[in-house]
Amino acid sequence: MVRLEGATKIFSTPEGQSLRALDGIDIDVGRNEFITLLGPSGCGKTTLLQAISGFVELDSGRVIIDGHEMSDRPPYRRPVNTVFQNYALFPHMSVGENVGYSLEVARVTKAERTERVAAALRMVGLEGMENRRPRQLSGGQQQRVALARALIARPKLLLLDEPLSALDKNLRETMQLELKTLQHDLGISFVFVTHDQQEALTMSDRIAVLSNGRIQQVDTPRAIYDHPANTFVASFIGASNLFEGQADGDVVTTAEGASIRHGSTGTNSRVTALIRPEHFFLDATEGYPALDVVVEQIVFVGSSFELFGRTEQGRRLSAHVPAARRATVGALEQGQKSRWYYDPSAVHLIRAEAA
Ligand SMILES: Nc1ncnc2c1ncn2[C@@H]1O[C@H](COP(=O)(O)OP(=O)(O)OP(=O)(O)O)[C@@H](O)[C@H]1O
Ligand SMILES: [Mg+2]
Numbered sequence: 638m639v640r641l642e643g644a645t646k647i648f649s650t651p652e653g654q655s656l657r658a659l660d661g662i663d664i665d666v667g668r669n670e671f672i673t674l675l676g677p678s679g680c681g682k683t684t685l686l687q688a689i690s691g692f693v694e695l696d697s698g699r700v701i702i703d704g705h706e707m708s709d710r711p712p713y714r715r716p717v718n719t720v721f722q723n724y725a726l727f728p729h730m731s732v733g734e735n736v737g738y739s740l741e742v743a744r745v746t747k748a749e750r751t752e753r754v755a756a757a758l759r760m761v762g763l764e765g766m767e768n769r770r771p772r773q774l775s776g777g778q779q780q781r782v783a784l785a786r787a788l789i790a791r792p793k794l795l796l797l798d799e800p801l802s803a804l805d806k807n808l809r810e811t812m813q814l815e816l817k818t819l820q821h822d823l824g825i826s827f828v829f830v831t832h833d834q835q836e837a838l839t840m841s842d843r844i845a846v847l848s849n850g851r852i853q854q855v856d857t858p859r860a861i862y863d864h865p866a867n868t869f870v871a872s873f874i875g876a877s878n879l880f881e882g883q884a885d886g887d888v889v890t891t892a893e894g895a896s897i898r899h900g901s902t903g904t905n906s907r908v909t910a911l912i913r914p915e916h917f918f919l920d921a922t923e924g925y926p927a928l929d930v931v932v933e934q935i936v937f938v939g940s941s942f943e944l945f946g947r948t949e950q951g952r953r954l955s956a957h958v959p960a961a962r963r964a965t966v967g968a969l970e971q972g973q974k975s976r977w978y979y980d981p982s983a984v985h986l987i988r989a990e991a992a
Pocket of ligand 2: 682683684722798
């Protein structure tokens, strides 16, 4: 549906620098695919969306949509709808007029318009709000009007720039699942921007992780989480315990002398071993190696306990213990020694050149 080839955008800033907001981006978005751009603030997510929609002109590279080269086409001639980061509703129009605007431009009859506006508002949980003005709505409600306005035209390609950021956690999680279902049922390709890793993992077919205008990895949520390509991806998605060292056989030895066992064989090089916090167990498990850790902090977050501790060598580690296993945490106190067990086959190795 969309292909970017070597997309590069250099901004000159008022401070007199030139900034590579996009630095040679190659990416393909399939038909009916939900792809999420994920990365820290300022990494180029909005710029990438705007390169697709045409609001940003590339310095080099190409944008191809549905088989057609877009370089010479202004935004209004590209087969794309956008939900902007700052929602950008027309303030002088009612909610109903905002949502139905594209249908009016396309000369859809008043009766059909009214019906589709009502359906679109129902979709985003704003039934009956047609006659309000944007300023008579909360921020989260305005954001949902913007979403309804983009969905009503049933585009083949929808670009969404943090469309759920103004919603509270419960509404946000409901909307995530609804949007995902809607995208799938209507067969729309979504390019979705968020800096919320949980949201990216929940909604996406694939996630593209960006940093400094470059793609770090594009893959399914599971592959990104379980097999991050480098330490940036490992640290940006999920919490991580990273051990740099030398792999030899099935052991990684760190500079300070800790040994981490792992399941990959035949790796004899500099690596970073990754152990996710949920892969530590506090109760002794037959055949699992363990690290000696002094517990420094125990935080209860509802569904789990987050433990922070330090190894003998002074390395800070974290472990997540499901609340259902509270018995293993119950007896622990700050400053106490504990053994953190792990399954070597759950240890992921990142090669030094990728790290
Ligand atoms: N018109 C512009 N002129 C100069 N620099 C710009 C311009 N637009 C964006 N930038 C810079 O380009 C970089 C990428 O910006 P972009 O808006 O794409 O980031 P983002 O990933 O969407 O961030 P956020 O998560 O905060 O929305 C930033 O460093 C930003 O300051
Ligand atoms: Mg942005």
